[in-house]
Amino acid sequence: MIHGLVACGGEDGYVECFDLRAKSSIGxxxxxxxAGDVDE
Known part of the structure; x- marks a missing residue:
């Protein structure tokens, strides 16, 4: 079974999660x- 969820991280320190079934960002x-990294 494939869940269809994808998480992507960027240089800005954010991780965004997508549900490919709904074709939208879920978080x-x-x-x-x-993580406590205040320099980012």
Whole structure:
């Protein structure tokens, strides 16, 4: 079974998750901030 979810990370420290079945973004988090990296 394939779930159809994709997560992409960018240089800005954000990770955005997409549901390919709905063809839309389902969430976006600042991973650099959550990891405690204040320089990002």
């Amino acid at each position: 976006r988090i600042n991973a650099a901030s959550a």
